[in-house]
Amino acid sequence: MRLCVPRAGDPATATAPVAVEVAAHLLGLVGDPATATVAWDIDWQGPLSVPLTDEHAVQAACGIMHVHGRAAGRPAPLAVDYASTVAGVLAAQGVCAALLARAGGADVTRVRTSVGQAALLALAQYLAAATADGDDPEGCPPSRADxxxxxxxxxxxxxxxxxxxxxxxxxxxxxxxxxxxxxxVDRADTGRGWRSFQQRFATATCALPPVLSATVRRASFTAVRSAADRAGATVLPVRQDPLPPTVTPPWTLTPFPEPGGTTIDRDGTAAAPLEGLRVVESARRVQGPLAGHVLRLLGADVVRIEPPGGDPMRGVPPMAGTTSARFSALNAGKAVTEIDFTTDAGRRAVRDLVSEADVFLHNWAPGKAVRLGLDADDLRAARPGLVYAWASGWGDALGPEPPVGTDYLVQAHSGLAAAVRPADEPPAPSLMTLTDVLGGLVCAQGVLAALLTRLHTGRGARVDSSLFSAAVLVPRGPGRPAATGRPLHTRDGYIALGPRARQRPERLAPALGLAASASADAIASRARTRPTAHWLPRLAAAGVAVTPVCTSLADLARDPRFAPALTVGEYAAPLAPWEFS
Structure with a gap:
């Protein structure tokens, strides 16, 4: 492994240690010694003109605290290095993409990304919704029934x-x-909560009638599970231990026995590292589409298969032009073809598409591919050398018939729900879609690893990844994290404290005009007497590092300091988070 060494004493280019650890781990799993010939660097802010020096500052400035805290009505940090984990995956993707570009004749020796860019990519759906036309883009407005x-x-x-x-x-x-x-529960009460519950994945909020929580507090978990089983719903206990129950690799790669394609058809002057590669994607919601989105950002030609009439998610507000902003955030730029899988003609059409592709990826429910005759063994016959990627919910972690695998259930069972909350809060999943995003990124990295393997062996492969395997990737230690790091509420916003102020609050009190022995309640009360702009210069003069907390993704998109990492049209979207040279 070779790292780009930051300039001494320059915090803007100081390597993010958790991100480096994650990237090194993933590149080790690739098993290609050529990865050591690509220099890679992960700094905190990248092209952003925002002083970012640690995970806490990135979460504050780039909107993660804002989105994670929406459900509670106030910004809140994730108690894990989530943005750094995403950045580590991005760095590993960049190295693999650089090697694939070299195989096509490009001269690429270095790749760079940042934790700040990783945070923006993780928030792409929320950022798109906040900057598109529509009512209350930052949350979930009540329906008429509510x-x-x-x-x-x-x-x-x-x-x-x-x-x-x-x-x-x-x-x-x-x-x-x-x-x-x-x-x-009375049907009217239940109905009032459905819309908010259904849209919580998109909005990171969930307002429910209080009768629902009151009802389950009177029922045993056995009764709750029985009701779920009879209704076709799923319930899973939230693990109190932040450590995952099993150690699971981020992806598994199973080579196919027969030889296939080994070359990449591309022009040596191609602008993007994966130019010349074709991906066929059949996926819904976040995990699968994000994997395809990442491969497209790296230059691949992505063809998206949708059912007749198009993906229903295209019409979910808020809209950006004629298409859902959230949908466009993950699917813009992909070619689209509509195919009915239930017919023989439709299945033949899929095989025809795959016969000219390098990658086929999907996030179908377990067993669907086999039932359709579109599993790996079926499609590799149509395209020797194919990389067949399945992005599932659980992989094989919960056996051959797992419960439905969605983001919050995976957070609950993997221990991530406990890890993201401080010790004075009960474990609960973040309503920010942490594993959906990370799962899509891990799937894309598995695909890149398989494409590299194909270069050397001439054989395609099946790549299996899951939301669960992605959740396990997030570093965490035993025990619940301490209840520190919550932003300080000012008169008009919030400020996130730097590491020294979090560890030594006696440094903060004098900067606010209080005695060093002031209590936490006194500090909080004092901070709320003045706006953020009043406190920033005083805290800086006292040597107390703080970061203003983003409380509006729409404002972030208009902030010129973020412009180098965003494109703004009908909605704001993160630019490709890699620099190749």
Whole structure:
């Protein structure tokens, strides 16, 4: 491994240690000694004109605290190095892409990314929604049915009468309604909560009628699980231990026995490292589409398969022109073809597409590919040398018939839900889609690793990754993180404290005009007496590092300091987060 060494004493280029650790781990799994010939660098801010010196500052300035804290009504840090983990995956992707570019004749020796750019990419859906036309783009406006009704923001999972904290998933309204009916809740109350529950993946908020949490607090977890099983919903306990129950590799690569393509058809002057590669994608929501999006940002030609009439997610507000902003954030720039998989003609059309592709990726439910006759063994016959990637929910972590694998259920079972919360809060998944995003990135990295392997062996491969394997990648230690690091509320916003101020609050109090012995409550009360702009120069003069917390992604998109990492049109979108040279 060869790193670009930052200039001594320059915090803007100081290497992010967790990101470096993640990148080195992933590159080690690639198993290609040529990765050592590509220099790579991960700094904190990249092209952003924002002083970022640690994970906490990145989460504050780039909007992660804002989105993660929406459900609770105030910015809150993730108690794990999430942005740094994303940056580590991006760096590994950049190295692999550089080697693939070299195989096509490009002269690429160096790649650079940053934790700040990683944070923006992780928030791409939320950023698009916040900058598109529509009502209340930063949250989930109440529907007509909700108007005038009491709905309570839900930042934590449900708790049963016997003290089991659990996460619930119902993929359609009937399962949701049946689950609560079986527990004795009036249908009108249940119906008022459905829209917010359904859209929590998109909005990172979830306001529910208080009768729902009250009902499960009177029921045993056995009764709750029985109701879920009968309704076709899924419940899983939230692990109290932040460590995952099993050690799972981010992806597994199973080579195909027969030889296939080994060359990359590209012009040596191509601008992007994956130019000349073709990807066929059949995926919905976030995980699969994001994998395809990343490969497209790296230059691949991505063809997206959608059902007749198009993906229903295209019409979900807020809209950017004629298409959902959130959908466009992950799918813009992809070619689209509509195919009905249920027909023989449709399945033949898929095989025809794949016969000219390098990669086929999907995030279908377990067993669907086999039922359709479109599994790896079926499609590799159409394209020797194919890289076949399945981005699942659980992989094989929970056996051959796992529960439905969605972001919050995976957070709950993997221990990530406990790791992201401080010790004075109950474990609960973040409503920011942490594993959906990381799962898509890990899938893309697995694809790149398989393409590199194909260069050397002449054989394609099956690549399996999952939301669970992505969640396990996030570094975390035993025990719950301490209840430190919450932003300080000023009169008009929030400021995130630097590491020294978090560790030694006695340095903060004098800068606010208080005695060094002032209590935490006194410090909080004092901070709220003045706006952020009043405190910033005083804190800087006292040597107390702070970062203003982003509380509006729309404002962030208009901030010229972020312009080098964003493109702004009908909505704001992160630019490709790599620099190749």
């Amino acid at each position: 108007a005038g009704q009491e709905l309570v923001p839900a930042a934590c999972s449900f708790v049963s009468a016997d003290g089991v904290c659990f996460e619930l998933e119902a993929l359609d309204a009937e399962r949701w309604l049946d689950f609560w009916r079986l527990l004795g």
